Amino acid sequence: MTIPSPAPQPGFWAATTMIAAIVLASTAGEVLTAAAMKSIGNLDEIRARCGLKGAIRAVLSCPLFFAGVSFLTLAFFALLFALNHMNLSLVAPASASLTLVTNAIAGKIFLKENVDRRRWAAAVLVCIGVYLLAH
C-alpha cells in the first residue's frame, strides 16, 4: 500500500477555525451529555436493578442525551474534516487540551460542579502536558 504524500498544511486562521469548531462542538456535547447522565443516575445501579436493557432504555429516553450526541456528532465530523487537512499530532493535542479548559469553565458555570483548586491545577497541568507531548 502506498502512503499518499502529505498535503500542504492550512494557514493559521483556517487551522484555528477548524480547531475552534471541534472545541466548541465537543464542549457543548460533553456538558449536555454529562447533564443527561446526572439526571439519569448511576448506570451501574440501574443495570444491577433493571439489567442492560433497562440501562440502555434509561439513556435513550433522555432528550438531553440526544442533544449532547448531536453536538458530539458535529464535533466528530469537524475532527474528520480537520484530520483531512492537518496532522493528527497537531489536531488531537490542540483540541484535547483546549477542550479540557473550556470544559472546566463550562462544568463550573452550567453543571455547577465544584471545580476546586485541585481540579483547576489538574486541568492546567494536563493541558500543558498534552501540548508538550505534541512537540
Place this chain on the structure above:
Amino acid sequence: MAHARLSPRQYLILGLVSLCAPLGDTCLSRGMTNMPDITLAHPTTLITAVITPWIALGIALLIGFFASYLTALSWADLTFVLPATASGNVIVALFARFFLHETISLERWAGIVLITVGVGFVAQGPSLTEKQATPALADAADTVKEQTR
C-alpha cells in the same frame, strides 16, 4: 452520594475511556490520510469515509469509549472524568517508545510527567460534587421513606 474512593470496576471503566479514545483517534487519522482531499463543496465524501476499514475500526473503538464514558459520567463529575482519563496520551506515548522504539524528546517526557501529576492530583480528590437537596426534593424523599416503612 459522593464517591471519594472509586471501586476497582470504576477504575477499569476510566481505564477503558483512557485507552479507547487515543487508539480510536489513531485509526481515524490513518484512515483519513489515505483518503483524497475532502472539500466543503463535496461533504458527502465524509459519509463514504465511514465505511473504510481504518475509519470503521476507529469508530468501533470510539463506540467502546463512548459507552465507558457515559458510565463514568453517571457516577463522576465531568471535570473529574476528563483529567482522570488523560493518561491515555501517556499510554500511547509509552507504547510508541517501548514497542515501536520511537524516540521521545525531553519535551515529551516533560509532558508525560505533567499529565501523570495532573491525573494523580485529580484522582485523589472526590469524584462527585455533593448537591444540597432542595426542600421539595427532601420532602418527597421523606414521604417515600414513610411509605416504605
